[in-house]
Amino acid sequence: MERRGFIKRMGLGTALFSAAGAVSISALAEEKRKAAPFKMDFAPHFGMFKNHAPGGMVDELKFMADQGFRSLEDNGLLKRTVADQELIGKTLNDLGMRMGVFVIDGGDNWKVSLTTGKQxxxxxxxKTCRDSVEAAKRVNAKWMTVVPGYFERNLPMGVQTGNVIEALKRGAEIFEPHGLTMVLEPLSDNPDLFLRHADQTYMICKAVGSPSCKILYDIYHMQRNEGNLIATMEKTWSEIAYIQIGDNPGRKEPGTGEINYSHVFQWVNNKGFDGILGMEHGNAQPGKEGELALIEAYRKVDIS
Incomplete structure (x- = not known):
């Protein structure tokens, strides 16, 4: 009886040990699966890893964190429901991630041309600035993208510039008490857009004269519009608060085009930049393989 009891107890102990071992091995495997954080704070967007995380926003954020990404950017945040904004904010907080930019009107602010001076x-x-303050609180955001709109052919350039500066001063008054920053983005998508060059954006930020009005330097757009990236960033550096990424041609991940991103990122790091670099581009290849290739591309260009 005692011997059989001893054997039973040994069997039970072995089973428990095996189960515990399995849990430990599983936990170790899960821990090993998580990649080291990127040294530069690259920020993917929703949809970039949809094949690895088909369960929705929370699953995709968890996947991003597991791959070593420390931030998110979401241009369309302002169009999301309050519940979704709060869910994004909570998940980012739980994962220890930061929120990057969102566009202050959900992505179609080119239609609101501040160049015209129209009331x-x-x-x-x-109104959109005030709405953005509330959205920023829900996700702990600090930066919001602003595009002043279209070039107005019936008005002199100086008048348009003055109209934009006055509008941005009013926006800055809304954002300053909350420590939020509009980042103005010169673009290459459409030649009819008003804001196209870094020096033009620098001049406007200086004229507004507020910590709540700075430059979003999108490397893809600036390579297309003016090139000479590092020299241009050096000249306008005091007003650059946010950086976005995309190789040219194609607007895909680094390594798919002509830009030497390893060199650019090293220069940015040497400047002491501790902000976010938004991955505002598409995936060069489809499916899971394309998503893994994208991650590997960023591993190659991350600073050493």
Whole structure:
């Protein structure tokens, strides 16, 4: 009886040990699966890893964190429901991630041309600024992208510039008390857009004269519009608060085009930049393989 009891107890102990061992091995495997954080704070966007995380926003954020990404950017945040904004904010907080930029009107602010000086456009812009403050609180955001709109052919350039500066001063008054920053993005998508060059954006930021109005330097757009990336960033560096990424041609991940991103990122790091670099581009290849190739591309260009 005692011997059989001893054997039973030994069997039970072995089973428990095996189970515990399995749990430990599983936990170790899970821990090993998580990649080391990137040294530069690259920020993917939703949809970039949809094949690895088909369960939605929370699953995709967890996948991003597991791959070593420390931030997210979401241009369309302002169009999301309050519940979704709060869910994103909570998940980012739980994962220890930061929120990058969102566009202050959900992505179609080119239609609100601050160049015109029209009161209706100014009113819409300022309302959107106030709405953006509330959205920023839900996700702990600090930066919001602003595009001043289209070039107005019936107005002199100086008048358009003055209209934009005055509108941005009003926006800055809304953001300053909350420690939030509009980042102005010169673009290459459409030659009819008003804001196209880094020096032009620098001049406007200096004229607004607020910590809540700075430059979003999108490397893809600036390579297309003016090139000479590092020299241009050096000249305008005091006003650059946020950086976005995309290789040219194609607007895909680093290594798919002509830009020497390893060199650019090393220069940015040497400048002491501790902000976010948004991955505002598509995936060069489809499916899971394309997503893994994208991650590997960023591993290759991350600073050493």
């Amino acid at each position: 209706e456009f100014l009113d819409t812009f300022l």
